[in-house]
Amino acid sequence: xxxxxxxxxxxxxxxxxxxxxxxxxxxxxxxxxxxxxxxxxxxxxxxxxxxxxxxxxxxxxxxxxxxxxxxxxxxxxxxxxxxxxxxxxxxxxxxxxxxxxxxxxxxxxxxxxxxxxxxxxxxxxxxxxxxxxxxxxxxxxxxxxxxxxxxxxxxxxxxxxxxxxxxxxxxxxxxxxxxxxxxxxxxxxxxxxxxxxxxxxxx
Numbered sequence: 001x002x003x004x005x006x007x008x009x010x011x012x013x014x015x016x017x018x019x020x021x022x023x024x025x026x027x028x029x030x031x032x033x034x035x036x037x038x039x040x041x042x043x044x045x046x047x048x049x050x051x052x053x054x055x056x057x058x059x060x061x062x063x064x065x066x067x068x069x070x071x072x073x074x075x076x077x078x079x080x081x082x083x084x085x086x087x088x089x090x091x092x093x094x095x096x097x098x099x100x101x102x103x104x105x106x107x108x109x110x111x112x113x114x115x116x117x118x119x120x121x122x123x124x125x126x127x128x129x130x131x132x133x134x135x136x137x138x139x140x141x142x143x144x145x146x147x148x149x150x151x152x153x154x155x156x157x158x159x160x161x162x163x164x165x166x167x168x169x170x171x172x173x174x175x176x177x178x179x180x181x182x183x184x185x186x187x188x189x190x191x192x193x194x195x196x197x198x199x200x201x202x203x
Contacts (some may be wrong), residue, residue, distance in 0.1 A: 017094040019105045021069035025092075026108035029054060030062045031115050034071055037087040039182075042075050044082050120186055142183070148192070156189060163187055 015021065025031060032052055037043060040051075049059040063085050066072040070088055078084035099105035124144070131139055151159065167185055174180025 013089060015070060015089040015092045017092050017098070019099060019102060021071060021092075022094065022099065022105055022112065023108045024065050024069045025071065026112045026115075027062065027065075028115065029058065030066055031112065031119070033059065033062055034066060034087060035119070037072060037085060038090070042077070042084050042086040044078060044084055046082065048085075123184065138181075160187070160189070 017025065025034065029052070033048055036048055036051060043051075045060040045063055046056045048063075049056040052059070060083075063072055063083075067074065067085075067088075071092070072085050073088040075084045075086050094109070096106075096109065099109055127142065131142075149156075149159070167187075
């Protein structure tokens with residue numbers, strides 16, 4: 001899952017999405033609100049509305065919906081009616097098997113994953129728009145690559161677990177270093193032979 005690093009020092013935890021939290025999150029504005037709080041730290045509904053091009057009333061409503069399933073929380077530090085919100089989780093996880101057979105949840109998950117794909121494309125293109133202004137060391141270090149592997153589902157899960165361990169090891173390795181910057185790291189895997197659907201003993 002996309003895991004936007006929080007700018008605050010909260011020791012946050014991950015959340016395994018259930019059907020209720022999945023259906024709440026599978027919404028264009030809510031998905032962006034959670035991402036904005038994870039990336040930018042605590043903010044009011046007014047500040048978030050301005051940055052996302054919406055109105056504060058709608059933003060407040062959708063923040064409360066996210067709060068209802070434990071994805072965001074009120075810090076209690078706002079002034080008057082200006083509640084200050086933060087992400088309650090550093091990341092969230094799920095497996096398609098969590099929702100197998102639940103048509104509504106499967107539809108919500110399909111939308112959410114497609115939304116993450118669109119979000120990645122938008123954010124990566126923003127980097128490409130400004131890349132030329134960055135130092136060459138950053139241009140060499142950032143970017144994307146693709147590789148091909150031949151593996152069973154179990155072997156693919158093992159590979160994903162190893163990659164997760166590497167990312168976790170580097171999550172805050174640059175903390176406190178003025179030369180460090182926050183980075184988004186995406187990993188994606190999908191079958192190439194889409195017409196060769198495994199059957200029976202081939203699964």
